Amino acid sequence: MDTNDKLKLLRAEMLRQNVDAMIVPTGDPxxxxxxxxxxxxxxxxxxxxxxxxxxxxxMNHAGVWTDSRYFLQAExxxxxxxxxxxxxxxxxxxxxxxxxxxxxxxxxxxxxxxxVMPLGLVNMLQVTFDExxxxxxxxxxxxxxxxxxxxxxxxxxxxxLDVTFAGASRAEKIARMRDEMxxxxxxxxxVTALDDIAWLLNLRGRDIECNPVFISYVLFSPExxxxxxxxxxxxxxxxxxxxxxxxxxKDYEAIHHxxxxxxxxxxxxxxxxxxxxxxxxxxKCRDIIQKDSPIMLAKSIKNKVEQGHIKxxxxxxGRALTHxxxxxxxxxxxxxxxxxxxxxxxxxxxxxxxxxxxxESFDAIIGYRGNGAIIHYKPEKxxxxxxxxxxxxxxxxxxxxxxxxxxxxxTIALSEVSDEIKDHYTRVLKGHIAVAAAIFPKxxxxxxxxxxxxxxxxxxxxxxxxxxxxxxxxxxxxxxxPQGITxxxxxxxxxxxxxxxxxxxxxxxxxxxxxxIRTENLVICHETKxxxxxxxxxxxxxxxxxxxxxxxxxxxxxEINWLNSYHQRVYDELAPGLDDNAxxxxxxxxxxxx
Numbered sequence: 272m273d274t275n276d277k278l279k280l281l282r283a284e285m286l287r288q289n290v291d292a293m294i295v296p297t298g299d300p301x302x303x304x305x306x307x308x309x310x311x312x313x314x315x316x317x318x319x320x321x322x323x324x325x326x327x328x329x330m331n332h333a334g335v336w337t338d339s340r341y342f343l344q345a346e347x348x349x350x351x352x353x354x355x356x357x358x359x360x361x362x363x364x365x366x367x368x369x370x371x372x373x374x375x376x377x378x379x380x381x382x383x384x385x386x387v388m389p390l391g392l393v394n395m396l397q398v399t400f401d402e403x404x405x406x407x408x409x410x411x412x413x414x415x416x417x418x419x420x421x422x423x424x425x426x427x428x429x430x431x432l433d434v435t436f437a438g439a440s441r442a443e444k445i446a447r448m449r450d451e452m453x454x455x456x457x458x459x460x461x462v463t464a465l466d467d468i469a470w471l472l473n474l475r476g477r478d479i480e481c482n483p484v485f486i487s488y489v490l491f492s493p494e495x496x497x498x499x500x501x502x503x504x505x506x507x508x509x510x511x512x513x514x515x516x517x518x519x520x521k522d523y524e525a526i527h528h529x530x531x532x533x534x535x536x537x538x539x540x541x542x543x544x545x546x547x548x549x550x551x552x553x554x555k556c557r558d559i560i561q562k563d564s565p566i567m568l569a570k571s572i573k574n575k576v577e578q579g580h581i582k583x584x585x586x587x588x589g590r591a592l593t594h595x596x597x598x599x600x601x602x603x604x605x606x607x608x609x610x611x612x613x614x615x616x617x618x619x620x621x622x623x624x625x626x627x628x629x630x631e632s633f634d635a636i637i638g639y640r641g642n643g644a645i646i647h648y649k650p651e652k653x654x655x656x657x658x659x660x661x662x663x664x665x666x667x668x669x670x671x672x673x674x675x676x677x678x679x680x681x682t683i684a685l686s687e688v689s690d691e692i693k694d695h696y697t698r699v700l701k702g703h704i705a706v707a708a709a710i711f712p713k714x715x716x717x718x719x720x721x722x723x724x725x726x727x728x729x730x731x732x733x734x735x736x737x738x739x740x741x742x743x744x745x746x747x748x749x750x751x752x753p754q755g756i757t758x759x760x761x762x763x764x765x766x767x768x769x770x771x772x773x774x775x776x777x778x779x780x781x782x783x784x785x786x787x788i789r790t791e792n793l794v795i796c797h798e799t800k801x802x803x804x805x806x807x808x809x810x811x812x813x814x815x816x817x818x819x820x821x822x823x824x825x826x827x828x829x830e831i832n833w834l835n836s837y838h839q840r841v842y843d844e845l846a847p848g849l850d851d852n853a854x855x856x857x858x859x860x861x862x863x864x865x
Contacts, residue, residue, distance in 0.1 A: 643787025
């Protein structure tokens with residue numbers, strides 16, 4: 272069934288239920304960034320598979336609103352369908368609401384499934400539509416009817432992350448959250464974000480590709496903690512362990528009944544960013560306390576045990592990448608032309624040889640030449656292009672290990688490149704070094720650091736449209752709020768960069784149909800030794816940065832010293848676990864830049 276046929280089925284259901292327009296978000300009941308296959312309704316109906324965007328369907332129009340990271344991808348994927356791309360001016364903004372007001376008129380009905388849309392968004396939409404005389408139908412969910420081969424939810428078992436990796440027991444974490452509840456005068460606490468639940472209980476799962484989480488809710492009552500989950504996912508032994516910590520298993524769907532039955536005179540703490548409007552409607556408490564998730568804030572600060580494991584995971588990942596790039600060079604020398612998709616599979620092969628490997632932390636972005644300019648390009652088996660020993664290749668990938676989550680981007684030259692590419696590459700590298708070497712006072716926010724990364728591109732009146740950095744979980748989601756380094760005024764940009772936080776440093780530049788450049792390492796924030804009121808970044812990713820595209824004439828001595836010092840550390844940390852051939856290869860890549 273092609274996209275236009277799917278639209279016919281949807282519109283027939285809209286007619287049957289008197290719905291004039293439908294909003295299909297990128298969402299599920301837990302507001303995950305990456306979705307279980309079952310909830311990929313927007314991708315199914317539109318053909319656009321990017322991780323952010325909203326589809327809106329009326330009787331005479333079908334559109335997808337997404338941000339600049341996905342413009343090229345969306346245009347390509349929707350080219351042969353009725354769907355049209357609407358380019359967002361502000362990432363994450365529901366600009367489609369104004370479009371609906373303009374094109375629908377009053378006395379019309381907009382439908383959506385409130386169980387896959389966040390509380391704050393629905394509240395905003397209702398105000399906008401009420402002012403325009405538009406009604407909303409919050410229980411419109413046609414996909415169970417029209418999506419006949421809809422994937423089932425995962426039945427994978429939950430497993431325990433040992434405290435030797437987590438650095439704190441679930442009992443200790445629960446006690447911390449009880450303190451937070453008392454601080455906010457909350458008798459109950461409803462936890463809806465899956466990575467919050469996994470961190471809190473020191474459990475992991477396989478319900479979402481690349482994210483080691485499991486579909487569930489947690490509810491703190493005054494005396495107990497309840498885990499709402501498919502009971503078949505938790506074996507008897509783990510059930511007993513949880514009960515010994517006063518954590519009791521309930522059926523996943525029972526959460527609606529439980530929250531509805533909480534005494535109306537009670538108080539409950541919720542996070543509006545991760546609770547669905549549908550679940551929120553079930554709460555009858557007089558006092559609903561809406562705050563940023565205290566678990567989110569706690570887990571963003573990696574403890575000393577986690578930090579030590581993270582560094583070990585980075586070393587393993589660096590060795591896997593050493594074998595991967597050696598393999599690529601050998602393949603090209605032998606006249607082979609592996610496709611971008613084949614490279615993504617080969618990355619998995621080398622990572623899987625490392626101890627504690629769990630899977631990739633996201634689908635690898637392997638962009639050759641012009642495809643590198645598609646910021647979130649995912650090579651598909653049928654359409655990816657062969658890589659030749661010429662031009663530029665961008666490789667953005669990451670691994671999940673029991674001792675950490677990695678995310679690294681390297682851009683390499685496969686032949687001599689133009690002066691323009693060298694200039695772009697060097698300016699991106701200078702921005703990367705400026706962030707990595709920054710010393711800044713406590714209280715500094717991501718938006719203030721972002722300028723450091725862009726300044727050298729701005730000198731040429733060019734820039735990039737994605738953030739410079741995002742938080743990263745510990746054997747959890749590769750994109751983890753709250754902190755980020757970004758030029759936007761969203762929550763991540765205005766969040767303070769705190770000691771113990773793990774963040775990416777990834778400036779880039781992209782020229783359509785020509786090349787993409789990005790250099791990414793992960794950094795942990797620390798207090799400076801001589802003055803705890805100031806902070807610095809410790810770069811924990813260890814893998815060589817391609818020196819062949821550097822224009823040394825615009826590099827400052829301090830920048831060259833940083834790069835040479837970094838490469839010496841890369842060699843010192845990776846070499847002991849490599850064979851002779853790999854050490855020789857690595858040594859050449861880490862030679863000082865003159």
